Amino acid sequence: MARSANSPLTPFSPAFWRSPLRGPWLTSVLGIVLLGGITVLFVTGLVSYAAYNPNLAPVNDKTPEKGILGFYLFSWPTSPHWLYRLNQGVHVTLGITLIPVLLAKLWSVLPKLFTLPPARSLAHALERISLLLLVGGALFEFVTGVLNVQLDYLFPGSFYTLHFYGAWVFIGAFVVHAVLKTPTALRNLRRMREGKEVGTGEGTGEGTGEEDRELIAPSPAAPTVSRRGALWFVGGGSLLLFATTVGQNFDGFLRRTALLAPHGGAEPGSGPGGFQINKTAAYAGIREADTSDEAWRLVVEGRDGRTVRLSRAELLDMPLYSAALPIACVEGWSTSDQWWRGVRLRDLAALVGHDQDPPDVLVESLQQRGAFRRAALRANQVADSRSLLALFVNGEDLTPDHGYPARIIVPAAPGVLNTKWVARLTFGDL
Template identity: 40%
Template sequence: MRKPNPKAIPKDLVSILRRPPLPRFRSRLHDERTATLIGTALGVAFAAAFVTGLISHVLQHPPSWLAHHLPTRPSWGYRFTQGLHVASGTAAIPLLLAKLWTVYPRLFAWPPLKSVAHALERLSILVLVAGAIFELVTGLLNSAQWYVWGNQFPFIQTHYRVAWITVGALVVHLGVKAPAIARGYRNPKKELPQAQVRDVEERRDGVSRRAFIATTAVAAGTVTVATVGQSVDSLRPVSVLSPRDIGVGELGVPVNRTAGQAGITEAAVTADWRLQVDGGTRQLSLSRQELAALPQTSATLPIACVEGWSVDAHWQGVRISDLMDMAGIPHDADVRVVSMEENGAYAVMVMEREYVRDPAALLALRLNGQTLTLDHGYPARIIVPNRPGVLQTKWVRRMEAIV
């Protein structure tokens, strides 16, 4: 009789070493078809957020080669694109959660790394998921104006760069998963062996795919409708989660940055304030009373902010093009606008000639029929069509030509 070898490794231990006791997932909602359908909706939301975010970044920080090709019309263009940016990003949150739930069992696949190519694929997925979570979380905090990262974190630049990295990882992921995505779009019963079809049929005691997808769609639609009222007037009554109520604010318009936050006092704007216009054949120095005595122009233009809120308002003031003509500034000159605010990120703003010469571009003195308040930029502020709110400079003290 053969004696047992005490040094031999038991067969069950060998099996465990080869494949640890990982959890098994039998729900059919973790299949390729569900992942493909949810992923398609998520991809559409991410594409909309990326394209509109790119538009926003270009309008705020135009590259030199594009600066003089940005349109001033439609006047509501930025209001639409930035509202869509925030809305699509908000809708992507429940879609991403559903997508991650659908595919997370693959974290327990064995072996975890099958080859170098498989390792690179998993690395791209890590970058994609991390980037997507970062973009959605920081974007949501920014739309709520909850700047938990403080003043030292460059949100705009980081958000923009991570968006490119995330989209790059998404393109790689789509390329690698193209066969699986194609299978997901087809009828799965025609693609599976008969035994697997029978297994699927036997596991119908859980939530159906249709119910899961419908629930995800309702969740995405609900959070979108509940927040988009900050840019869509008709949905204000049902947008109970909107970070901003666009009907609340002095003169009927919300304020992002108050005069107090900008370090602007009433004494500073009333003590011999004059608008300086430099760089032309004639130097102008105009008091507010002299500006009010000039021909006044009215325009209904939206004020639209990067956080996603926007509202139409009625503005009245002096056409910027008229001021430039009075100062003898040529039509091909850009204009640098300097605020009384000294430390703000946009205290100095460059306005390209296309905006300067637009007939609706105003140095506004009145808002919704009343004199500007200090928080709204008294004694004078910029309002120009199709530009982000951060570039609608308040408390203007100097305008100078850039020839």
């Protein structure tokens, strides 16, 4: 039935949507960009989760009810030593860079959320359901990701659980939607390359299907920008976000360009310990009385309950080794390689009866507040000659904020597994 001239326009009225930019062409271009970008985000997100070794011990597993969703988990390697730095830098930087593309894509398909009837066929119903889950899941994943990056350890709720399950809901809807819409998107792009108009909002919209014509305004307003101009605007926004975020993956001047990243700007201090951190000693509740050379002792426990207690001076009498390794965190920031020196973890395991094939280890910290006060490392991480209980960094004693009197440093491990202010190491099956 035709709409009365006096009837108010609502989002359910096709005439409500008047932008001449909406159409299959714009939606297809944005969709292809997101198809590639979100695939990379999903894969790097799974890899990041695996890096925490959640199947190793309950202290590492922030999603204990994951069930079959953890089918892909594997023992995290220690080489190359920059693996987690690269993975998480790509994951976070790409996610932030894609925000304008995602928002433009959601804007471009907004009329489809209000089309009536809700479903014309089974395929159309699946497409509508996948679209709703896709929109909701995308917003949820991007919002929780940005909140975690910006709020650091102040994230409201369990980020790991929320982001993990949200990712699986989103990717399920994404796959269904991609299967249904990719052929149409490719067909539209092919017609564009052939110089044919695809859904401009003018004329008959020849070459477009019924569902694609839903995006074309029946009475478009006068254009103020071309479709290519709109893409340049979106691309410019993405480039701006990239330029003001990517610097947090580097040291020196480039970090100062990361204006939108919490770990952008100047380094927190100067000298050997003047590089980025997440948790300060004050935040973690570290008391000087507990870390003084007189009071602090490292407790190492191993086979058959064998236990040794070591002062820092006794650790310094052991063979010391060096390793150049970065710090890289889930929030996307990282440092360049720092020069660490300390006692190998496998040598500490040998002190308590694990002379051959060192086992997993549970590391406990003096920290009183914050996540990952306890963390587990796999046997392959313990066995690596670069895995240290570090006592020095860049030629000087660790600073309090970098974990004095001793901290863990392991190649390719997420920053939170490089436990600071270590108090106890328990070697054995976890």
